[in-house]
Amino acid sequence: EYGKIFKSHFGPQFVVSIADRDMVAQVLRAEGRTPQRANMESWQEYRDLRGRATGLISAEGEQWLKMRSVLRQKVLKPKDVAVFSGGVNEVITDLIKRIHTLRSQEEDGETVTNVNNLFFKYSMEGVATILYESRLGCLENNIPRKTVEYIEALELMFSMFKTTMYAGAIPKWLRPFIPKPWREFCRSWDGLFKFSQIHVDNKIKDIQSQLDQGEEVKGGLLTYLLMSKELTVEEIYANMTEMLLAGVDTTSFTLSWATYLLAKHPEVQQSVYEEIVNNLGKDEVPTADDVPKLPMIRALLKETLRLFPVLPGNGRVTQEDLVIGGYFIPKGTQLALCHYATSYEEENFPMANEFRPERWLRKDNMDRVDNFGSIPFGYGIRSCIGKRIAELEIHLALIQLLQNFEIRISPQTKPVKAKTHGLLTPGDSINVKFADRK
Numbered sequence: 001e002y003g004k005i006f007k008s009h010f011g012p013q014f015v016v017s018i019a020d021r022d023m024v025a026q027v028l029r030a031e032g033r034t035p036q037r038a039n040m041e042s043w044q045e046y047r048d049l050r051g052r053a054t055g056l057i058s059a060e061g062e063q064w065l066k067m068r069s070v071l072r073q074k075v076l077k078p079k080d081v082a083v084f085s086g087g088v089n090e091v092i093t094d095l096i097k098r099i100h101t102l103r104s105q106e107e108d109g110e111t112v113t114n115v116n117n118l119f120f121k122y123s124m125e126g127v128a129t130i131l132y133e134s135r136l137g138c139l140e141n142n143i144p145r146k147t148v149e150y151i152e153a154l155e156l157m158f159s160m161f162k163t164t165m166y167a168g169a170i171p172k173w174l175r176p177f178i179p180k181p182w183r184e185f186c187r188s189w190d191g192l193f194k195f196s197q198i199h200v201d202n203k204i205k206d207i208q209s210q211l212d213q214g215e216e217v218k219g220g221l222l223t224y225l226l227m228s229k230e231l232t233v234e235e236i237y238a239n240m241t242e243m244l245l246a247g248v249d250t251t252s253f254t255l256s257w258a259t260y261l262l263a264k265h266p267e268v269q270q271s272v273y274e275e276i277v278n279n280l281g282k283d284e285v286p287t288a289d290d291v292p293k294l295p296m297i298r299a300l301l302k303e304t305l306r307l308f309p310v311l312p313g314n315g316r317v318t319q320e321d322l323v324i325g326g327y328f329i330p331k332g333t334q335l336a337l338c339h340y341a342t343s344y345e346e347e348n349f350p351m352a353n354e355f356r357p358e359r360w361l362r363k364d365n366m367d368r369v370d371n372f373g374s375i376p377f378g379y380g381i382r383s384c385i386g387k388r389i390a391e392l393e394i395h396l397a398l399i400q401l402l403q404n405f406e407i408r409i410s411p412q413t414k415p416v417k418a419k420t421h422g423l424l425t426p427g428d429s430i431n432v433k434f435a436d437r438k
């Protein structure tokens, strides 16, 4: 309606929206060494109030660059995260067991209702395995009451968080009159920080006892961060908290959409399955090293994120004056990059409304899809630091789900549309049948 570049207001904030692949590319290619995504004043204010540090999402400038340089060495390349395959596969074994239990409770012995509940627990467990190097037990059949309580508390915190994101848009002077959003915002953060702190503190105790016994300390990401002391303990609490927040809903919604799309497109499902059987085997447990042999699995994830980008838009605050699409945009302007819109542009993706994972299989240069049309993990030095973790969790889970089950849509599922409240989520519950592979 307003064209590919337009200005608007979000609360007191003035925003220039850009919904064109080439203009988005121009903005992102012009970035400096410490790009800024958005005004994070409300996040910073909470941290000042409680004496907490900022993590990668909320930090800016040199402080952000320092933390990013430490974390990127450990998680940004496929080979860095390949070491987590074993841990992630243990979680997938529990996911599959849980599917068997859930479907056995249904009359047809196959249906699992609202798969996102299941994938939320999978993503929570997967990210905890990688971040905290410990299991939570979210996928167990008989979860101790205490664990149930904290999973429920976390689910509540995540869902509360989505609504309280808008707390930052309410001017401070209005808070005495509308106190709830800010109060809830602080309460969500308190809960998330507390959760991370418990796990980090447990790891500190483990390491100390290993050191006391003269043992060599070995471990994953958290152990490295604690041992190397490149980040302070407060910075580690903050980064673990922000990565947990960024890594659960994003992964679970994407898995839910991928499952939905596979169920709706049995012919695509069959070709992905055949590729798995031919290049890996029916029962072989996959590792990160197997994924390059399965281009359709990668294409499936890319196409899912093109159609349902969990973050339908992203932001940048310009650090220099820019001229975009013939308009002068002064330094310090908040830009909204409309990735959802560019993902559905016919000129970027012919037959854009259709689910066609094969469009991502690059045979030669003619087949190249210009990435700036669909950049679900963002771009450049400030892009998603968890991209490789998310890909590992999603690729390995989809491979094993397809090895074990034929996924069919349940008659209870009407066409599911996406809705957005910050993140793009399934607007209805996705119910599918997990039928045994013959």
Ligand code: HEM
Residues within 6 Å of the ligand: 037, 056, 057, 068, 127, 242, 243, 244, 246, 247, 248, 250, 251, 254, 305, 310, 311, 314, 315, 375, 376, 377, 378, 379, 380, 381, 382, 383, 384, 385, 386, 387, 389, 390
């Ligand atoms: C399908 C899953 C995911 C999607 C689609 C996604 C998408 C994104 C996007 C679009 C950004 C902004 C990038 C930019 O501004 O250029 C981002 C940032 C970020 N993501 Fe993810 N993400 C996912 C999973 C994860 C996971 C699993 C983690 C952590 C384990 C994570 C941690 C982060 C962090 C910490 C940032 C901020 C990075 C920074 O500012 O330096 N994300 N993500």
